[in-house]
Amino acid sequence: MTTLLEPVLQRDCDLLIIGGGINGVGIARDAAGRGLSVILCEQHDLAQHTSSASTKLIHGGLRYLEQYEFGLVRKALQERERLLRIAPHIVAPLRFVMPHDSGQRPAWLIRAGLFLYDHLARRDLLPPSHAIALHSHIAGQDLQTAYRKGFVYSDGWVDDARLVVLNALDASERGATIMTATRCVGAQRVGLRWQASLESGQSGRIEVSARAIVNAAGPWVAQTAAGLSGRKSNHGMRLVKGSHIVLPRLFEHDYAYLFQNPDRRIIFAIPFQRDFTLIGTTDLEYQGDPSQVTIDAAEVSYLCAMVNRYFKRQIGPQDVVWSYSGVRPLLDDSAQKAAEITRGYQLECDAADGAAPLLNIWGGKITTYRKLAEEALALLLPRLGLPATLKTECWTAGTPLPGGDLQQPGALITRYDFDAFQQQLASRYPWLPDELTRRYAHSYGSRTGRMLAGAQQMADLGEQLVPGLFEREAAYLCEFEWARSVDDLLWRRTKLGLTSQPQHRARLQQWLDQRRDQRQDQPLAGSAGHPIAQFVEKCG
Template structure:
């Protein structure tokens, strides 16, 4: 980070958001859109930890009904279609097939659960659940012969890391300052404000005054709350969830939800055209959060879970990539990690004085409810900051999401129509590349291609499918600084890269970033 990045910061702000995961980015966006002066700092890259390690679902949480989490499921289902309409380039509806295993939950229980799932919240465009005969349905072909009946229901898919980036980008475009690779190393109350010290990865420091702080540090929430003198009135359970990626196991566009003998469920989801994503595990985690990784036991567990259902069996040798994350869940004393609530709690701490500078701690949460969480957070904070602006994010598209008309939510998921127009206007792009640009950037793909009229205008190919024009865009617009930022969080091109490809990109980045600093 150059000195100019810190020197452009104001000396004070209304709201300092600590944490660049989905909750922090969502709160920064909502607050900036209400006219508050916002600074967000993230010690690493946006979505580097929990928020890029999800199962990539926008869902109500069908299995939470078994734990009587009706309020949470209803809230998530209400948010599901709001989010799907806000960014249809990175989120879209998906149908999920549940083969019926008579040895697990009885059919009547599943039918009752799906009926409740269909009716807990209004659906505008997602179809209802139904029973299916697997011997007549395309989803039955990859399954073992013993599975004859099943159920199908609707939820949504999301590119989780890009969702975080789009929220941060919208926050910035509403006036927020977004600082990646910048930690809040000290925060203390000083009069009626906070005095916070920010430190960039190169050691540079900046002192900032803030009227309020949001602690959206995810797995580090309790640690930050204690260091800031905000108390620790709530506990977090750190639960590791791991996923594996294998070559594609089926051709159709449906996903699967599998029941297991341990009463857990596992998803198998179409992923990046040529792959299948399988996950997730749930286990208590006690290690260093930034060093979390999958264990051999988890790999074996996920392979075995898939092999109970698919004809084509897989093993550890078939795994082409894995990822793991630590979910900071609100401690509700559940003995089973899978039963821990995915709900959240917002806690305002004022220090010893009732009128002290507020610290809002975010305990728990899930990606589907992040926008509602942010709206509720501003409902608590805005009055304390003398802000009377109305909530606004429910009807606002995320950057790139206005596929039909500028600044309007789409009425349906007409991504194919948008893609056809984009390909017509950029006929020189190879179809696969045009589709990836349209998916990743939506209506903003034209900004990436500004001034380009041929493949030569995109510059050198730095890795399979990655050209200099896109890499420059990700650095200049989306805060990318490393090969992992580009290949794994802003895209999933890492799945198709060799070590030599990664080394070539890293070399280019070193030269490009050095030139940027010099300039």
């Protein structure tokens, strides 16, 4: 959303970015921070598709070592460390237990792989791997007794949808215009610029002139590239469906699991939203509409069977409380199996004969999005004819995402101590229930105070629209984080959909409708510089 569409209609921009997934918003943040004028359009909600349907891990990709993708794993491990520092409220360390199955990979190979995983990149915030005896380890108590040996290693967990939103928020605060529910319906080169037509369901058609276009359309990248350039790309895409199921919590400790399966695929079992366990993922070739992807019964059965292979507690499809699927747009490297397709990426810059550049983003993974954005700007800047005074140095690795400066304003963390920050928040707002304090700390970090500005008691938060979601937070998410629908609020800005009932969702929809009716004649919020004082006044 943007405050007024008139400026967009009347001004040029340096970059028009198509796609509001992690790569699009990452590039928008980097570019805006260097002083470029940026417009990003997303046909649906931020992170509505691939970027909210991940396994929610920030990881190097241990299994990619078997495919000799050492460069990709090293880059991802470097980014894992950086993301833990710039977003410690939504990215957290996670220890994984890998039970050893003697019928799968041999123990010596796993030890060698973990040693390499520990040492391919500098590691300051996470402990190293080691072997364990499962019969005496807390994580072994829930496993079948046949599994006696195992390994523990480190990676990270992320709230993937919030990672997208916070990048968009930072881009917006640095001057970018973020437009959701807005499609690019056509563009052509005119002289040294692009003339693009955007279509918004709320605002009609918008004409934009841009020095360059970034095609970060994810699963739609190939068709978008063909539509913009008029020719077929040299790169091929393979769409791979990844599905996940969520169950009531299967274990009480904070470790996650990596399970090896007879088909050589792996699945994860991850603590999720305190009361649940996330199981995933599947890797299946996909040919349909990426916006309509859903899990099928065979995938549910497969994931349940793999859980039952390792855990004492047996589960079935009837135990699934939620499931989700996403389509990963992977770079076609001719791998025979979907699980073996590279998670690397290619940046293709179409700027022949000095024409206005078109940068197509092929492939990638959420962990490496920030580095991808740096490389994208390195390709684009020399081709844009911008003034020499423009900031060209890389900056995003050393600047916290909104809410990520937990220890002092603007500073990266020097060690991971989220509990200390949460305790500080509880002392500042002693009237908040513990569960709300915990969730606000994880969602908003140091910006929790902005969302709670002026509130001194629970009554100041307004009506509880859904269990755990009060009017104050819902209004904040609509004002500043582009939330427009029930699903935006309950699944991408929060995960409160897990505990909401139909009557709660109906009340939330009613509240959104009432809010929309009241604001029809007012400018849309969610842009840079929107005063927090006005928000507090509106919240009463």
